[in-house]
Amino acid sequence: MPRVEPTCPQFDYITAKDAYPAMVAGFGSGKTEAAVLRSIMGKLAYPGLNRGFYEPTYDLVRMIAWPRFEEILTRLEIPYKLLKSPLNYISIEGKGNIFFRSMDAPGRIIGYEHADADVDELDTLKDKEAADVWRRILSRNRQKKPDGKPNTIGVTTTPEGFRFVYRTWKESPRPGYRIIQAPTSSNPHLPDGYIDSLRDIYPESLLQAYLEGEFVNLTSGTVYHTFSRELNNTDITEQRGEHLHIGMDFNVQNMSAVIHVIRDGDPVAVGEITGVLDTPAMIELIKDRYAGHKISVYPDASGGSRKTVDASTSDLALLKQAGFAVEVDRSNPSVRDRVTAMCSAFCNAKGERRYRVNVRRCPIYAACLEQQAYDKHGAPDKTQGLDHAPDAGGYFIAKRYPINKPKAGMKRIRGLA
Ligand SMILES: Nc1ncnc2c1ncn2[C@@H]1O[C@H](COP(=O)(O)OP(=O)(O)OP(=O)(O)O)[C@@H](O)[C@H]1O
Ligand SMILES: [Mg+2]
Structure with a gap:
């Protein structure tokens, strides 16, 4: 047997x-x-x-x-x-x-x-x-x-x-x-x-x-607890013509974008745009500020149906019409997966900090990352307005640096015919 x-x-x-x-x-x-x-x-x-x-x-x-x-x-x-x-x-x-x-x-x-x-x-x-x-x-x-x-x-x-x-x-x-x-x-x-x-x-x-199988509070304190304004800081800025990767969150009258470059395969936030009225205004600002750059936008996936301006053209369609590459899946990853991807990019369990932020150039993003807390239902709090910039950055990180749990694999083929 x-x-x-x-x-x-x-x-x-x-x-x-x-x-x-x-x-x-x-x-x-x-x-x-x-x-x-x-x-x-x-x-x-x-x-x-x-x-x-x-x-x-x-x-x-x-x-x-x-x-x-x-x-x-x-x-x-x-x-x-x-x-x-x-x-x-x-x-x-x-x-x-x-x-x-x-x-x-x-x-x-x-x-x-x-x-x-x-x-x-x-x-x-x-x-x-x-x-x-x-x-x-x-x-x-x-x-x-x-x-x-x-x-x-x-x-x-x-x-x-x-x-x-x-x-x-x-x-x-x-x-x-x-x-x-x-x-x-x-x-x-x-x-x-x-x-x-x-x-x-x-x-x-x-x-x-x-790893240990213990119950721990996964939703206490601040959401991006691995971010440190000192340890994740950098003075890197974008170079002329460099490919920019822009995470974007849509909110009527309060749109946010976090601008990134990728250096040695790792993400660096080099700029932010916040408090913008609508998608056309955001597009104008980006084109003006970053003329001559190749631009990829990583938006909130629900922008495919959402229209911040008129009823005929979706926000994602406007971004495409503007000539940006739009990197988006049909739906967003779960909030938990997005937050985990961010926390891990800021600092993994080996103490490696892959995701750096130019804090001087991204003051609002850095402040939100430090302050956004979980609400009493265990979800990232949305009542303080601290969610927009981290959401914007998070759509980019979750898309380009997602959490891919390794497969345990089949080591034990032994004993099988
Ligand atoms: N008693 C066992 N004898 C031999 N191989 C085993 C035994 N138990 C588990 N494995 C092997 O170990 C690996 C992990 O097992 P399994 O997928 O059941 O773990 P899991 O806890 O369900 O993982 P996950 O967290 O990914 O769902 C698999 O390759 C499985 O075949
Ligand atoms: Mg399993």
């Missing part, structure tokens, strides 16, 4: 007798692997009953969950059939089904029932959405077990601050709720250099959560 060798926290999680065990652990610690193993072992223990398996998005079901199930079922020599969209379940011969659903379509968590379930990355959902999805999964989880044991739901997730998983499993857990926390380093099967590469990518404050 081919063997599966779980790590210690995976073993504790998979064999937990509690109704609602949660493995809360760092990136790459083997959470998804544990979820798949718990699902398959539970399936074999209760042939004839169904299970549910939940990922945050359908893409994750397709690209993460199914390949893992196929690999492990094959390794364990368990015959199965994978029925993809629209059915979305794995049928194990004579042993019932495992239903797959994505949590971003909670309306589709309906019309089936199971005895047990596994939920991957629950805490990456917003607080309210996580609570809603959890209730829906609980209500699917009602098939009666022949041995009279309780229905169970297991959760595997990174800790995302003091949100649903913290409140439910850590702060005041009710009976049956058990938490198993683990650091990334508990998984010996990661490729060499994986943990080190996370230190390049993330600021120190996030690694307590993402």
Whole structure:
């Protein structure tokens, strides 16, 4: 019989007798692997009953969950059939089904029932959405077990601050709720250099959560806490004709732009334009001040539909008509991803400060970076007017220097045919 060798926290999680065990652990610690193993072992223990398996998005079901199930079922020599969209379940011969659903379509968590379930990355959902999805999964989880044991739901997730998983499993857990926390380093099967590469990518404050698996307040104090007006300062200015990269935020009567150059691959803020009436006025100012430069604009993606001037031409169309290269995706990255990209560019966990700001030339940008705080809902505060310039700079940084979490990879092909 081919063997599966779980790590210690995976073993504790998979064999937990509690109704609602949660493995809360760092990136790459083997959470998804544990979820798949718990699902398959539970399936074999209760042939004839169904299970549910939940990922945050359908893409994750397709690209993460199914390949893992196929690999492990094959390794364990368990015959199965994978029925993809629209059915979305794995049928194990004579042993019932495992239903797959994505949590971003909670309306589709309906019309089936199971005895047990596994939920991957629950805490990456917003607080309210996580609570809603959890209730829906609980209500699917009602098939009666022949041995009279309780229905169970297991959760595997990174800790995302003091949100649903913290409140439910850590702060005041009710009976049956058990938490198993683990650091990334508990998984010996990661490729060499994986943990080190996370230190390049993330600021120190996030690694307590993402490497150690601890709940930490991700939204306390100032938003851009890694920015230092001394340590990130530079006297670099743009050279004649140099390619300029302009992050831009649209606000009627209060548009902002932060002007950058790229030196040795790293971003440098060399100027700012704030408090501008509308997009045409902004275009005029840029053309006037930066004549002779090649200009790329990195705007707020919602400017594709927004019109600060008239109802017929969008802000993005105006920028293109002005002859600027417009670098924008169909939608903005999440605020959290944009802020993380900024914080990491100002200072990563290795103390490297890639993003420099000419503070003398960008006085408002620097002041906003120092002062903008989180509001009581854990979102960057927008009531003090300190959000516009950092948003502008952030659209450029998030587009050109995004956070790309490294793939944990498949080091352990060993044992497979
Ligand atoms: N018990 C194990 N034996 C062998 N390899 C394992 C084991 N557990 C995990 N792995 C391997 O370690 C890597 C990371 O595992 P996994 O993707 O499950 O971690 P994760 O915590 O879900 O990661 P992420 O945070 O990226 O979602 C994968 O390549 C996986 O195949
Ligand atoms: Mg995972």
